[in-house]
Amino acid sequence: MDNDAKKTALRGISYGLYVIGTKVNEDVNAFTGNWVTQTSFDPPLVAIGCKKGTTSNEGIQNSKVFSVNVLESGQKDLAFAFFKPVSRVGNKFGDVEFYTKTTGSPILNDALSWFECKVVHQYDGGDHVIYVGEVVDAGVHRTGNPLTLSETGLFYGG
Numbered sequence: 042m043d044n045d046a047k048k049t050a051l052r053g054i055s056y057g058l059y060v061i062g063t064k065v066n067e068d069v070n071a072f073t074g075n076w077v078t079q080t081s082f083d084p085p086l087v088a089i090g091c092k093k094g095t096t097s098n099e100g101i102q103n104s105k106v107f108s109v110n111v112l113e114s115g116q117k118d119l120a121f122a123f124f125k126p127v128s129r130v131g132n133k134f135g136d137v138e139f140y141t142k143t144t145g146s147p148i149l150n151d152a153l154s155w156f157e158c159k160v161v162h163q164y165d166g167g168d169h170v171i172y173v174g175e176v177v178d179a180g181v182h183r184t185g186n187p188l189t190l191s192e193t194g195l196f197y198g199g
């Protein structure tokens with residue numbers, strides 16, 4: 042296989058960019074990720090890819106829950122805040138406020154909308170674990186255009 046072609050072709054997949062939250066023991070954690078897609082209407086299922094060895098992966102592995110926060114176009118700073126591990130203080134990750142609802146996974150106050158999932162399948166295929174979650178709750182804070190990966194100029198894929 043031509044590795045450059047593989048990289049270019051895989052980077053041609055269009056993505057959004059989301060803050061994915063989970064529970065870690067009695068605490069919460071969140072990371073920014075683009076490997077998110079809906080895979081079923083009924084039941085409503087969503088798959089995410091989560092990097093092995095991260096705090097978030099350990100959290101999802103143990104708690105079997107995660108939240109997906111849909112960011113708004115322009116909210117690059119919010120996305121960038123969760124590319125590295127972020128400590129939680131009270132109901133904030135740094136300056137970023139959140140709350141919890143059904144699964145205990147963090148929901149960002151400034152996200153456009155959100156949904157929470159319970160893991161119903163998982164596939165241990167490579168350097169990431171694929172979790173398929175059933176959507177068990179969702180909410181909309183306001184309407185707007187979702188943030189896309191291409192808008193940030195970043196890549197995670199290839």
Ligand SMILES: Cc1cc2nc3c(=O)[nH]c(=O)nc-3n(C[C@H](O)[C@H](O)[C@H](O)COP(=O)(O)O)c2cc1C
Nearest residue numbers: 072074075076091092095096097124125126195197
């Ligand atoms: C553009 C971009 C997209 C990313 N997408 C994902 C992703 O879909 N899944 C993932 O596990 N990590 C992804 N990451 C890496 C995580 O954001 C990073 O490993 C994070 O530090 C994990 O946080 P944690 O250690 O607190 O769990 C991405 C990083 C970048 C720069």
